[in-house]
Amino acid sequence: MADLNVRIHNLLLKNPVMTASGTFGYGPEFEDFIDIGALGGIVVKGTTLEPRQGNSYPRMAETPAGMLNAVGLQNKGVDYFINSIYPLIQHYNTNIIVNVSGSLVEDYIKVCEKLSALKNIPAIELNISCPNVKEGGMAFGTSCAAAATVTKAVRNVWPKTLIVKLSPNVTNIAEIAKSVEDEGADAVSLINTLLGMAINIDTRKPLLSTVTGGLSGPAIKPVALRMVWQVAKAVKIPVVGMGGISNAKDAIEFLLAGASAIQVGTANFIDPAITISIIKGIEEYLDKNHFSSVYDIIGKLEC
Amino acid sequence: MADLNVRIHNLLLKNPVMTASGTFGYGPEFEDFIDIGALGGIVVKGTTLEPRQGNSYPRMAETPAGMLNAVGLQNKGVDYFINSIYPLIQHYNTNIIVNVSGSLVEDYIKVCEKLSALKNIPAIELNISCPNVKEGGMAFGTSCAAAATVTKAVRNVWPKTLIVKLSPNVTNIAEIAKSVEDEGADAVSLINTLLGMAINIDTRKPLLSTVTGGLSGPAIKPVALRMVWQVAKAVKIPVVGMGGISNAKDAIEFLLAGASAIQVGTANFIDPAITISIIKGIEEYLDKNHFSSVYDIIGKLEC
Amino acid sequence: MKKSITDFTVLSNTRLSSTQFLLELSSDILLNDVLPGQFVNVKVEDSPQTFLRRPFSIHSVDAKRNVLFLLIKEMGIGSTKLASLQKGSNLNLILPLGNSFSFGNVKKAILIGGGCGVAPLLFLAKKLHEKDIHCDILLGGRSSDDIVEVEEYQKYGTTHITTEDGSLGEKGLVTKHSIFNSNKGWDMVYSCGPEPMMKSVAMYAKQNEIECEVSLENTMACGIGSCLCCVTDTIDGNICVCTEGPVFNIKRLKWQI
Amino acid sequence: MKKSITDFTVLSNTRLSSTQFLLELSSDILLNDVLPGQFVNVKVEDSPQTFLRRPFSIHSVDAKRNVLFLLIKEMGIGSTKLASLQKGSNLNLILPLGNSFSFGNVKKAILIGGGCGVAPLLFLAKKLHEKDIHCDILLGGRSSDDIVEVEEYQKYGTTHITTEDGSLGEKGLVTKHSIFNSNKGWDMVYSCGPEPMMKSVAMYAKQNEIECEVSLENTMACGIGSCLCCVTDTIDGNICVCTEGPVFNIKRLKWQI
Ligand SMILES: Cc1cc2nc3c(=O)[nH]c(=O)nc-3n(C[C@H](O)[C@H](O)[C@H](O)COP(=O)(O)OP(=O)(O)OC[C@H]3O[C@@H](n4cnc5c(N)ncnc54)[C@H](O)[C@@H]3O)c2cc1C
Ligand SMILES: Cc1cc2nc3c(=O)[nH]c(=O)nc-3n(C[C@H](O)[C@H](O)[C@H](O)COP(=O)(O)OP(=O)(O)OC[C@H]3O[C@@H](n4cnc5c(N)ncnc54)[C@H](O)[C@@H]3O)c2cc1C
Ligand SMILES: Cc1cc2nc3c(=O)[nH]c(=O)nc-3n(C[C@H](O)[C@H](O)[C@H](O)COP(=O)(O)O)c2cc1C
Numbered sequence A, B: 001m002a003d004l005n006v007r008i009h010n011l012l013l014k015n016p017v018m019t020a021s022g023t024f025g026y027g028p029e030f031e032d033f034i035d036i037g038a039l040g041g042i043v044v045k046g047t048t049l050e051p052r053q054g055n056s057y058p059r060m061a062e063t064p065a066g067m068l069n070a071v072g073l074q075n076k077g078v079d080y081f082i083n084s085i086y087p088l089i090q091h092y093n094t095n096i097i098v099n100v101s102g103s104l105v106e107d108y109i110k111v112c113e114k115l116s117a118l119k120n121i122p123a124i125e126l127n128i129s130c131p132n133v134k135e136g137g138m139a140f141g142t143s144c145a146a147a148a149t150v151t152k153a154v155r156n157v158w159p160k161t162l163i164v165k166l167s168p169n170v171t172n173i174a175e176i177a178k179s180v181e182d183e184g185a186d187a188v189s190l191i192n193t194l195l196g197m198a199i200n201i202d203t204r205k206p207l208l209s210t211v212t213g214g215l216s217g218p219a220i221k222p223v224a225l226r227m228v229w230q231v232a233k234a235v236k237i238p239v240v241g242m243g244g245i246s247n248a249k250d251a252i253e254f255l256l257a258g259a260s261a262i263q264v265g266t267a268n269f270i271d272p273a274i275t276i277s278i279i280k281g282i283e284e285y286l287d288k289n290h291f292s293s294v295y296d297i298i299g300k301l302e303c
Numbered sequence C, D: 001m002k003k004s005i006t007d008f009t010v011l012s013n014t015r016l017s018s019t020q021f022l023l024e025l026s027s028d029i030l031l032n033d034v035l036p037g038q039f040v041n042v043k044v045e046d047s048p049q050t051f052l053r054r055p056f057s058i059h060s061v062d063a064k065r066n067v068l069f070l071l072i073k074e075m076g077i078g079s080t081k082l083a084s085l086q087k088g089s090n091l092n093l094i095l096p097l098g099n100s101f102s103f104g105n106v107k108k109a110i111l112i113g114g115g116c117g118v119a120p121l122l123f124l125a126k127k128l129h130e131k132d133i134h135c136d137i138l139l140g141g142r143s144s145d146d147i148v149e150v151e152e153y154q155k156y157g158t159t160h161i162t163t164e165d166g167s168l169g170e171k172g173l174v175t176k177h178s179i180f181n182s183n184k185g186w187d188m189v190y191s192c193g194p195e196p197m198m199k200s201v202a203m204y205a206k207q208n209e210i211e212c213e214v215s216l217e218n219t220m221a222c223g224i225g226s227c228l229c230c231v232t233d234t235i236d237g238n239i240c241v242c243t244e245g246p247v248f249n250i251k252r253l254k255w256q257i
């Protein structure tokens, strides 16, 4: 049986399959369906300094092979996470990664300072790419300078593994990746959602309260895979790939393109046990093709 | 019965439905299926100064609700178009628009100069957004300065209607649209394909000979619609919308978002008569909702 | 009851009206602990335009036969696809989801359903009946075509009907039914149906100081509380309809009534 | 013959081997002018992962009954979906597409098919037979399971079989069949099947200075010459397999043989 362990900086994952922020709650939502401990890691919901109510309903629209969301970082804030959520999940036999979101650099810093006290949070994923909040969010992820600034600021206060999550809504994602690598990011994860929109032609109104929202699911997979490939060629730090991954085949494509680990997002909604099937499928693929380790396929695309 | 006429600068269209470049050949390919004269316009294949062989096979990969292509502007050059194609199609009772592509500004200029002699070519669509050619192509479409330069140069030699076709692979498409508007573009059309990729996990090779290619079809519709909405708000010139339009509902969404006309691309491959159904569907929608003209819905999204 | 992703077999698919049909489903998992008001999230197979699952209320459970019923109205692509399911075919469900109607201290209740919103009320009526809670059941629709399974409801309570066109029962909106002319001493109103209808029901309940629970049908992506797409605005802020609902006491909602 | 988008009815769907099945299809349009080597582009309904149409050769036409046959091998999602088509169901085809095999001056031909590549050869054999052109037919496969409809071919020519595992006919690759030991005076070789097989057939034809036509199966998006996705490299540059092919004289291809 092939060795599925991968390493993202100091983070050791028992397999390369994690869950994507905002699609897996905090974990308990999935306990009836899977053994959370079987996952390489879970990335919890976007967490901000203050509680946020998110956007108004409707926040979701189905699209061809995908969906738009406009949740807008609804969460009860970092203090609530620390006091009420963390105690419930800290025992998980997997890596718990907090997705840190914000509108101001100071907010990111404060959240990270608070989280650094938690023993069982070995890494954060810095979300500089949320398309669903008015100020900040994606803005940080669409210019090299802004991405560098927030990465640098967070690096100063966060000694553990720092993953920066990139926005796909840019001309040159590899450049952004390089600028956060230069400021000390230990890894990058991509892609967040593509900015999209849908209209109800009967009411002549947008389907989302916010007009535009984030597109996720299989529809975006080709774009995500291309970006992961471009970024993996451009940086030396590990890349965590995501975007539309719905089965083991998809996951393997991302690994071949250069991702050291992958995250599963929207697919959890359709099959809450999909992550387990994906782990099994990767293992079977490696065995069938006589690879002894998942590293035998990471970045091994021939082109 | 509602009035379907729309105007794109000096171009009068009997209805807002055109075909997208590279997906409708030159027209004759569809004569067995539809009356070409029923369309608002057709945009013929990307035409370059010199003949181009395009990229090697394989050039196509199916993806969730979409496809990737890497045709790479295969065409026999502008002279062949003028001498051998134009005579066959000039009688069409519709607007024939030539999609002009190139790698150098001088090439664009020369192609336009040659085309300007053709009486029945009332407009060109300047393709500054092809993702499938090595130099030039998309590069022009991903920076405001380059987009402005090529638009300005072509404007000098092309007095008839000038539509500039934008690339979606950018951080801020509205800015690019404004910069071509400033240089005299009479309209913008969008979106061209999103840059994507797919991998065959058995051979561990890319599915396209060029590794990456252009993603089209329903998968990209939410992104295209969002960009059309953003651009329509930003510019005063008409916007031609496209990207994944597969039925009348989709087309109406683009009109509501601000497109004065739309183009149908990939959907032609699945149903070569789809354009006619779309025209009928728009008409039915207008009648059902008691609109007397398609202008009653163009840009009339309530948000 | 633990949630699960379970393949059910279609035992029967019965057309009840021009737009409604009844699916009878069975599987291995025990349905004893399913509560009225809970729902399932259905995977629509072979449907290129149906990406996400589709939520449907549990219409009824036959605990003896361990069989589950869904009452579905053809609204779009997914539900129309389900309408063509053949006996013996497979249907993948995530269940049971959501909270349930509460009936701890209820003595006399009225159940008001409109259109396909009646779906969860049959199961509720059955449970109330089991607990010897007397209930009036008021079914409304646009026309007689919308009113289905009246005999079923009659088993569990006094059943009244209104239709907007008067083709069955009284003519008019449910909230104008003559049953409201005299106070029947209800201490609970349960309602499910189109939002405008539920709002007028809620208004009636509020004015008459009767407890009122409504079942919401917000669009959902996951159904299990992990996406936060299905929120409704409450006095506690935006909360998920799929986990803290679909049943809400109207006091908790921020409805302008 | 004018191309059209036509709904056909499935008259029968017959399983021929573990992976192959035969669809018998009928519609209103007249099939008299369909040519051997042409193909159809099929819309696979109810298949979420099949976005584009799927091309299949015209396996045969029964002109009298105006019926069309497709011989299909289960390769992936689309073809597997088609395998489950029931009698009476609907199938949307664009047809007829592509060029055809040429047989103007042919006197004696050999038809060599491998795997499901045999599909267009039955129709070709039939046409050659109608024109009194004598033909040898050589069918190859990995095992006997791949070899189907032998009796059909026998109606139109002398039929020979090879399988790689020897489970039917001679053992080995088609190009090693004993029929090639003596020169049978063929003035045309037609071939369809996996590319490596067609290449060895082409090599044989070239060495023996026999005309040779092969039918290619490049992946296609439109099938009507409008997307330029299906090109093959020829002495005239990249040209579309769907319009200038699928049948090519090997002289035109740039195969390294
Ligand atoms: C908790 C819950 C319980 C439900 N119980 C039932 C039930 O028992 N029986 C039943 O028939 N339906 C029920 N519904 C509604 C049902 O989920 C939708 O009708 C169904 O998802 C429509 O899917 P579709 O693919 O047929 O329609 P689509 O093609 O997706 O949509 C068709 C039309 O219906 C509208 N629509 C889609 N979903 C909803 C929704 N949730 N609410 C209002 N409008 C919608 C769309 O905007 C569109 O106009 C319930 C919904 C929820 C959230
Ligand atoms: C002109 C033409 C005529 C054809 N005639 C026949 C025929 O008569 N009978 C028949 O069974 N098949 C024929 N084919 C091949 C047939 O089109 C494919 O097998 C089919 O499209 C596969 O679809 P799928 O959804 O089942 O497989 P997918 O799920 O799309 O793919 C499954 C696997 O098959 C491979 N594949 C897909 N398409 C092709 C292709 N065109 N060539 C080689 N490999 C492919 C994929 O790479 C993948 O590995 C023909 C193809 C062409 C172009
Ligand atoms: C409902 C929803 C909520 C999300 N919330 C967050 C979030 O809070 N923080 C974040 O970084 N990404 C968020 N995302 C983006 C996902 O983590 C992921 O990057 C994206 O959905 C692409 O992956 P997928 O196609 O597998 O879903 C969210 C996505 C969805 C669908």
Ligand SMILES: Cc1cc2nc3c(=O)[nH]c(=O)nc-3n(C[C@H](O)[C@H](O)[C@H](O)COP(=O)(O)O)c2cc1C
Pocket (backbone or CB within 6 Å): B020, B021, B022, B023, B045, B046, B047, B069, B071, B073, B099, B101, B127, B130, B165, B191, B192, B193, B214, B215, B216, B217, B218, B220, B242, B243, B244, B245, B263, B264, B265, B266, B267, D227, D228, D229
């Ligand atoms: C096979 C193919 C070839 C294309 N060739 C061109 C081209 O030559 N010039 C161009 O401007 N756009 C070209 N496009 C892009 C389309 O015109 C259109 O912008 C894009 O496909 C999005 O629309 P759709 O989703 O409706 O296909 C091509 C698209 C496809 C699929």
Ligand code: FES
Pocket (backbone or CB within 6 Å): C219, C220, C221, C222, C223, C224, C225, C226, C227, C228, C229, C230, C231, C240, C241, C242, C243
């Ligand atoms: S539907 Fe996902 S949280 Fe309710």
Ligand code: FES
Pocket (backbone or CB within 6 Å): D219, D220, D221, D222, D223, D224, D225, D226, D227, D228, D229, D230, D231, D240, D241, D242, D243
């Ligand atoms: S498949 Fe489109 S040109 Fe051949």
